[in-house]
Amino acid sequence: MNEILTAIIAKYNYWSFLILLLIGLHAMISKNNLVKKVIGMSIFQSAIILFYVSIGYKKGATIPITEHGHGHANEVVHQTAAEMVAGFANPLPHVLMLTAIVVGVGTLGVALALVQKIHRVYGTIEEDEILEKIKE
């Protein structure tokens, strides 16, 4: 029992992102309202972003910014390479997600614009009503 508990605690970040991901996926499939589908897509995206950011975390590490005075470009860093690697969080997932968040806003904007256009043409954003109007 104790082993299972420690196994769960060691990986609870994955559990939480997994739950978010499933909420998003469920909303994208089952909801009838297009705006709710878009919200589901956004939740899905947040789950992926959380996943990446949690990968970048190292126990005992600080944010990936070191000390650096102005005009000391070639100043010798006082830490050894191994110390630096252990002391700073992994910057790469942060970089990827930094751009992904902003691109996510862009895709969200395009999705909302499409929903607005659909509403303008069909007068509704309920999926079944739109399908009926297309069949007519």
Place this chain on the structure above:
Amino acid sequence: MKLLSLVISLTLGFLLLLATADLPDWGDPQSPASIHVSNYYIENSVEQTSVPNFVTSVLADYRGYDTMFETIVIFCAGITVLTILRRSHRQKKKEVRPRPAREGKDLILISAARIIAPMMQIFALYVVAHGHHSPGGGFQGGVILGSSFILLALAYDLETILKRLKERSVIIMSGIGVAIYMGIGMICLFLGGNFLDYSAWSSVLGVSAVEARSHGMLGVEIGVAVTVMYIMFSLYADLSSGGEMDEGL
């Protein structure tokens, strides 16, 4: 449909749960993501680029090509929303959208927005300019700048802000942001370096090759910030008014 979706979601969830057993523990310094290329960035960023914020140096220099296209994606998103929603004046006359009447201007909201907006803008400029040495950068600063204008558009109405920030200039400026980024990269080519290899700027700027990388990153971040700011505002203006650019929300 609900049942089917539940079954799909739960099956996927179960499979992913089984897969998490093989993923590294949370905060494990020896996780595969942290032992390969990222160590190179942490060890060499300061010597190679004179930028202590590793996130900025990876974003704008090591992976500068990637970020350039991210900026173009933002630009394309703004243009797409504009193309989908924007309507000409002739089409506008045909239908009148039902909407609740605007009950005058809210004094408290306007007074607060007038105080907050300039502070947001100054803070955003700081975030852009100081992105090398502290958390920040072009994307973050651009979003704060854009949201300051969105705040003003919410407090007043969209038309008032569009008088100051013309729609035409918004689109042109967002293109100019991308052009700044690509222009800095192109000038590197003319100065004898590779595309986006900012060390080629050292002869023009009169600094060492390492510091030239730092300055090149600042220029690139400014380009990103300009694009993000204007596209954020353009997205809001289009979505809130349904492409009619009238009073907005």
